[in-house]
Amino acid sequence: xxxxxxxxxxxxxxxxxxxxxxxxxxxxxxxxxxxxxxxxxxxxxxxxxxxxxxxxxxxxxxxxxxxxxxxxxxxxxxxxxxxxxxxxxxxxxxxxxxxxxxxxxxxxxxxxxxxxxxxxxxxxxxxxxxxxxxxxxxxxxxxxxxxxxxxxxxxxxxxxxxxxxxxxxxxxxxxxxxxxxxxxxxxxxxxxxxxxxxxxxxxxxxxxxxxxxxxxxxxxxxxxxxxxxxxxxxxxxxxxxxxxxxxxxxxxxxxxxxxxxxxxxxxxxxxxxxxxxxxxxxxxxxxxxxxxxxxxxxxxxxxxxxxxxxxxxxxxxxxxxxxxxxxxxxxxxxxxxxxxxxxxxxxxxxxxxxxxxxxxxxxxxxxxxxxxxxxxxxxxxxxxxxxxxxxxxxxxxxxxxxxxxxxxxxxxxxxxxxxxxxxxxxxxxxxxxxxxxxxxxxxxxxxxxxxxxxxxxxxxxxxxxxxxxx
Amino acid sequence: xxxxxxxxxxxxxxxxxxxxxxxxxxxxxxxxxxxxxxxxxxxxxxxxxxxxxxxxxxxxxxxxxxxxxxxxxxxxxxxxxxxxxxxxxxxxxxxxxxxxxxxxxxxxxxxxxxxxxxxxxxxxxxxxxxxxxxxxxxxxxxxxxxxxxxxxxxxxxxxxxxxxxxxxxxxxxxxxxxxxxxxxxxxxxxx
Numbered sequence: 001x002x003x004x005x006x007x008x009x010x011x012x013x014x015x016x017x018x019x020x021x022x023x024x025x026x027x028x029x030x031x032x033x034x035x036x037x038x039x040x041x042x043x044x045x046x047x048x049x050x051x052x053x054x055x056x057x058x059x060x061x062x063x064x065x066x067x068x069x070x071x072x073x074x075x076x077x078x079x080x081x082x083x084x085x086x087x088x089x090x091x092x093x094x095x096x097x098x099x100x101x102x103x104x105x106x107x108x109x110x111x112x113x114x115x116x117x118x119x120x121x122x123x124x125x126x127x128x129x130x131x132x133x134x135x136x137x138x139x140x141x142x143x144x145x146x147x148x149x150x151x152x153x154x155x156x157x158x159x160x161x162x163x164x165x166x167x168x169x170x171x172x173x174x175x176x177x178x179x180x181x182x183x184x185x186x187x188x189x190x191x192x193x194x195x196x197x198x199x200x201x202x203x204x205x206x207x208x209x210x211x212x213x214x215x216x217x218x219x220x221x222x223x224x225x226x227x228x229x230x231x232x233x234x235x236x237x238x239x240x241x242x243x244x245x246x247x248x249x250x251x252x253x254x255x256x257x258x259x260x261x262x263x264x265x266x267x268x269x270x271x272x273x274x275x276x277x278x279x280x281x282x283x284x285x286x287x288x289x290x291x292x293x294x295x296x297x298x299x300x301x302x303x304x305x306x307x308x309x310x311x312x313x314x315x316x317x318x319x320x321x322x323x324x325x326x327x328x329x330x331x332x333x334x335x336x337x338x339x340x341x342x343x344x345x346x347x348x349x350x351x352x353x354x355x356x357x358x359x360x361x362x363x364x365x366x367x368x369x370x371x372x373x374x375x376x377x378x379x380x381x382x383x384x385x386x387x388x389x390x391x392x393x394x395x396x397x398x399x400x401x402x403x404x405x406x407x408x409x410x411x412x413x414x415x416x417x418x419x420x421x422x423x424x425x426x427x428x429x430x431x432x433x434x435x436x437x438x439x440x441x442x443x444x445x446x447x448x449x450x451x452x453x454x455x456x457x458x459x460x461x462x463x464x465x466x467x468x469x470x
Numbered sequence: 471x472x473x474x475x476x477x478x479x480x481x482x483x484x485x486x487x488x489x490x491x492x493x494x495x496x497x498x499x500x501x502x503x504x505x506x507x508x509x510x511x512x513x514x515x516x517x518x519x520x521x522x523x524x525x526x527x528x529x530x531x532x533x534x535x536x537x538x539x540x541x542x543x544x545x546x547x548x549x550x551x552x553x554x555x556x557x558x559x560x561x562x563x564x565x566x567x568x569x570x571x572x573x574x575x576x577x578x579x580x581x582x583x584x585x586x587x588x589x590x591x592x593x594x595x596x597x598x599x600x601x602x603x604x605x606x607x608x609x610x611x612x613x614x615x616x617x618x619x620x621x622x623x624x625x626x627x628x629x630x631x632x633x634x635x636x637x638x639x640x641x642x643x644x645x646x647x648x649x650x651x652x653x654x655x656x657x658x659x660x661x
């Protein structure tokens with residue numbers, strides 16, 4: 001099994017990440033939001049007191065006016081009649097007492113000017129309350145996340161371990177930056193192959209949304225091939241199943257496809273009648289292989305090679321509501337830095353997928369074909385393929401699921417041969433998700449995995465996972 | 471020998487430091503979780519229906535002015551069309567409320583405001599209603615601007631955040647009486 005050596009730099013990153021995560025949760029911004037809440041509450045209390053006082057004063061004025069009217073008696077009657085005659089029919093001023101929705105506030109006998117002032121004051125405070133920050137999100141900082149822990153006869157990601165494990169703590173920062181600017185940062189604390197906790201900035205993307213039809217992202221994002229890689233992420237709570245299919249695991253968990261890309265991503269959707277077309281197009285740094293693992297070249301590429309690809313999907317409607325089908329393709333040039341001089345492979349992938357996602361069913365199928373060209377050793381082209389089918393059925397708290405996956409990778413292909421987990425395999429899994437409440441779930445899975453070429457072996461697993469979101 | 475002792479000492483110290491590092495990381499994670507995980511009290515900033523943004527579009531693509539509902543009982547919730555975990559529970563809860571109201575002879579308007587106007591447009595809600603047989607004329611599925619959706623959510627205490635194509639949220643239903651006063655606010659635990 002592959003073991004990744006977490007260098008001291010990783011420990012320093014872990015420290016920095018931990019301090020950042022802790023600091024972000026306790027920043028003055030959060031306290032400022034509390035201060036604002038208190039200020040609004042105080043203002044509202046003052047308004048309520050003012051309204052009460054105005055009502056009392058209004059009643060007193062009414063009483064005084066009534067007494068005065070009684071005292072002046074018939075002398076005032078002609079003047080009142082003249083004033084009433086001056087108001088055109090149907091032009092009675094609308095007071096809060098007659099306006100629906102405001103009846104609870106204004107007293108029925110409140111004079112028009114008092115009522116207008118009350119209404120104005122009320123609107124002002126309402127607007128202040130609506131516009132004033134209530135939560136840290138409103139101050140531009142939104143932080144949420146996912147976490148999961150587990151136990152099993154093997155570790156779900158690193159089968160060389162067994163027993164209990166902490167899997168990951170995944171923080172999401174989604175600051176609100178304005179009407180069109182978007183940002184997403186995902187900071188993930190996770191256990192690596194050597195059992196240490198490391199930290200990764202899994203996603204760091206800033207984008208501009210021109211319309212529903214076009215958002216442009218720049219940064220590190222999930223490579224939008226197939227369906228699973230962008231629909232699900234590091235937090236396992238969101239997925240029905242306990243783990244991702246093995247070949248589309250994240251790179252540091254043994255995935256054999258480039259799950260992350262650093263570059264530019266255009267995405268959007270367009271209605272076609274009742275159906276909806278979705279699209280993605282991206283270009284970014286090509287990946288490399290180092291330590292037997294794919295790496296997305298966060299800092300850039302030394303030789304300027306790129307990865308590019310596209311994905312088109314169609315979301316059906318009517319009798320096929322919930323069904324999405326699509327195709328994708330990408331090309332990249334992978335540099336294997338584990339050998340000297342470096343070895344280059346051109347990777348071409350073509351995929352297709354179908355998803356049936358309804359209130360009852362979550363069924364996903366993906367198939368990817370690879371046609372890779374050896375650019376250094378000139379061994380020609382190598383064909384491989386991988387795919388999975390997953391069926392899930394939601395029945396209240398319980399969601400049973402079944403998955404079959406298979407990766408058939410040509411071991412003479414330098415791209416797969418250079419990866420620690422680039423061997424062919426197949427796996428069957430039966431699982432059950434149990435939703436304890438709306439933010440936590442318990443998952444159990446029984447699986448059988450067979451390795452079929454580089455080394456021939458198989459193992460069974462009984463896995464348990466407790467996943468939450470916050 | 472001195473060097474060897476030092477090395478041994480260093481190894482022991484390193485092991486302790488590694489443990490201390492791991493412990494510190496876990497402690498930091500716990501602290502962060504505690505700091506973030508304590509649920510903020512969900513409260514409605516708006517207690518009157520008239521304070522909500524008025525201009526929406528319904529699932530027929532027609533402008534829908536909330537002021538047209540002044541003087542009526544209004545049951546309001548928020549949802550997104552591709553939610554298959556929380557929103558079906560909310561919709562079931564709304565159906566049950568409708569049945570109770572029918573039995574008691576209470577007239578009410580049911581509003582469902584979409585969390586995600588970018589994904590849940592008029593056609594999506596129209597399809598949603600058709601698929602789930604939510605065809606009563608007093609039910610309205612509304613699409614608004616992102617700003618208005620966020621404002622209503624903030625006013626009524628609907629907490630949500632968007633992540634990729636998912637909207638992470640809880641279930642919640644509020645009710646305004648005929649005077650437009652917020653009289654009930656329930657979390658939909660559902661499970």
